[in-house]
Amino acid sequence: MLRARGTGRRPVMLAIAGDSAAGKTTLTRGLVQCLGADRMTAVCVDDYHRYDRAERKGKPFTALHPDCNHIDIMEQHLQLLSMGEPILKPVYDHATGELVRPELVEPRDFVIVEGLLPLHTRLARACFDITVYLDPPEILRHAWKIRRDCEKRGYTPDQVRAELARREAESAAYIRPQRRSADIVVRFAPVAGRTDPPDTPLSAELLLRPTIDHPELGPVIEQAASGGTAMHLRLHRDTDGRPVDALHVHGYVSPDESQVVKKALWERLGARAGHLEQDVLGRFGEAGTSDPLAITQLLLLYHLLDADQRQAA
Numbered sequence: 001m002l003r004a005r006g007t008g009r010r011p012v013m014l015a016i017a018g019d020s021a022a023g024k025t026t027l028t029r030g031l032v033q034c035l036g037a038d039r040m041t042a043v044c045v046d047d048y049h050r051y052d053r054a055e056r057k058g059k060p061f062t063a064l065h066p067d068c069n070h071i072d073i074m075e076q077h078l079q080l081l082s083m084g085e086p087i088l089k090p091v092y093d094h095a096t097g098e099l100v101r102p103e104l105v106e107p108r109d110f111v112i113v114e115g116l117l118p119l120h121t122r123l124a125r126a127c128f129d130i131t132v133y134l135d136p137p138e139i140l141r142h143a144w145k146i147r148r149d150c151e152k153r154g155y156t157p158d159q160v161r162a163e164l165a166r167r168e169a170e171s172a173a174y175i176r177p178q179r180r181s182a183d184i185v186v187r188f189a190p191v192a193g194r195t196d197p198p199d200t201p202l203s204a205e206l207l208l209r210p211t212i213d214h215p216e217l218g219p220v221i222e223q224a225a226s227g228g229t230a231m232h233l234r235l236h237r238d239t240d241g242r243p244v245d246a247l248h249v250h251g252y253v254s255p256d257e258s259q260v261v262k263k264a265l266w267e268r269l270g271a272r273a274g275h276l277e278q279d280v281l282g283r284f285g286e287a288g289t290s291d292p293l294a295i296t297q298l299l300l301l302y303h304l305l306d307a308d309q310r311q312a313a
């Protein structure tokens with residue numbers, strides 16, 4: 001279902017930014033499966049790499065550097081998508097490291113743009129209704145990248161470690177600063193000081209910045225947690241010292257507790273949630289499931305549908 005041109009309606013645009021293997025595809029996949037590929041278009045802006053893997057070897061920078069990406073074309077394409085217009089998007093094949101035949105992308109009701117640099121420039125940021133930055137601890141991200149790049153992209157562990165070291169300065173200069181521009185900062189991590197069983201999912205910590213209107217979660221969390229500690233909403237200091245709400249959903253949360261929050265969020269989606277696929281949320285890897293991930297995805301669905309409804313009004 002494409003957004004009808006000339007109706008004045010434009011797609012709802014969500015950015016998910018973060019470093020390599022931060023979990024962007026995992027978060028995106030559940031949202032696309034839940035809303036349905038007929039209503040949602042997902043775009044990876046790593047497709048705007050200027051050089052293929054072989055060419056990059058001779059360059060003084062890595063894939064994280066803006067000069068290593070067609071940022072100007074990415075900006076142009078984001079503007080077109082945000083106006084409901086189709087684009088002819090370049091394609092980078094991560095399995096082979098080659099730039100391949102471009103593809104036609106037509107924006108549907110919702111567009112998710114994930115990748116290394118979607119929030120790098122002011123023009124790009126202006127294209128989004130909702131912005132997310134994925135911020136796992138570096139030690140976890142490195143482990144995810146080593147496993148993923150060795151299993152799916154043909155690298156050895158030592159090659160990935162060397163590449164991570166080579167990228168660190170550019171990561172600090174260009175990737176991590178995007179955290180400042182996010183409405184929601186998401187960190188999946190183990191809870192410090194606990195010895196939970198090894199298959200316990202990671203906890204989610206969500207900074208909910210006041211740059212967009214978040215649903216009222218306090219009473220729901222209180223009801224679900226009923227004095228427990230597995231979920232809480234607290235006031236934190238943001239990096240600039242300002243107070244910001246932080247929602248914690250711990251990995252050891254009981255199914256009953258998380259069910260109360262999930263149900264309350266589904267109810268807030270109202271009639272709009274009628275046709276959505278619930279069971280696809282919270283999946284990661286081959287067969288993993290995580291309630292903290294499902295609740296994060298539900299909150300993003302709330303924002304997507306809310307932005308859509310406001311546009312329709």
Ligand SMILES: Nc1ncnc2c1ncn2[C@@H]1O[C@H](COP(=O)(O)OP(=O)(O)OP(=O)(O)O)[C@@H](O)[C@H]1O
Pocket residue numbers: 018019020021022023024025026027115116144145148188202284285286288290293
């Ligand atoms: N919340 C999570 N819990 C457990 N594992 C996770 C979670 N999020 C991501 N992972 C794991 O981390 C790895 C990298 O995730 P993913 O492919 O989603 O990252 P990415 O940011 O899209 O990477 P890239 O941009 O480099 O392609 C995957 O193996 C995935 O299973």
Ligand SMILES: O=C(CO)[C@H](O)[C@H](O)COP(=O)(O)O
Pocket residue numbers: 019020021046053063094097116153
């Ligand atoms: O940061 C990344 C996002 O996944 C990749 O490493 C980047 O896109 C370049 O890929 P590669 O050098 O492995 O071909």
